[in-house]
Amino acid sequence: MRFPAFARYVPAARDRRGTALIEFAITAPVVALFLAGAADYGLAEWSRTCLSNAISQAGYYAFRQGTTVSTANITSVIQNAYPLTASPPDPLSAAVSAVTVSYPPGGSTGVACYCPSGTPATLGATVSCTSTCPDGTSPGSYIQIKATYTLKGNFRLATSLSLNGDQISDTVVVRLK
Template sequence: MRPRWPRFGPGPGLHPVGRLRRDRSGVAAVEFALMSPIFLLLMVGLIDLGFAYHAKLRVNAAISAASYYAFQKGQALSVATAQAYTANVAGVASSLLANVSDDLSVGVVINDDPTGAKTSTTFCVSGYPAVFTAAGAASTSCGGNLTSGKFVSIRVSGHITPIFLSADLFGGSLAVADAALVRVQ
């Protein structure tokens, strides 16, 4: 018969240090303590990027709604109505951008002229970024099955501040911008 060793004493050839080296009962807690900060940082980063993507989608929706409004209401566009028209188009976009960011700005330009003085002139547009070439008061051929017309440029730009992450990671904020060029006549 084998002698039984005491329960609390070291076994044959096992010292207390050797027993601690072989004990695996706290490994999961140590691994969790090491990995949880990395996991939390990744989750917070994904949440911030999700909010930024949501803001980008809201900007796209605002541009789309303002473009639709500009197309619908731009048929009777004239020099006399240009200022009110641009304010209304900008208002449509701004109303959809409420609570996204205080830094977003909406710009509406008719025929590449911020003053609206060229509203009665038609233009041929080509290239990217758009190059406007005056074509006169009546619609004419621009070549390649294109005709001149009146165009409204709608632009939304600004910055979104991250919610959780340090602003230093993104240089202070994330830039958000979108634009559309709508032929209204």
């Protein structure tokens, strides 16, 4: 909108130079905050994928080792497979914050056997390791592995408060024998 009467008395009002610079100065910080927040959410999703991969590798390791697998070795596999635990530490975080290895209900030492059923499969109650499951298969010993990672955003101003400090976790249940 032009104001010809005003522009007639104030010569600077006719000058259009610098308008783009002022618009850029106003919009650039907003765009930068938006992009920084998007980068943090992308890194959070990447962390979730890496944690899932580490849990999968630990499950495969437990499967290969069978009933002789140890909690310390599983924890080591997860921490070595998770790329954010490298030295020097990645700025996102120093390490996977918690790894829990447990045996399903009723089996504190891993010798309890189960007959999984349903979709998705549930373990149900313990059964004798020498018995036969209702579907004709042999019961097996299972282990549950869970790892948790605490997110630490790089751009605290751009990221919502719910992302910074959130924990992502993944769990896998593996048949040992």
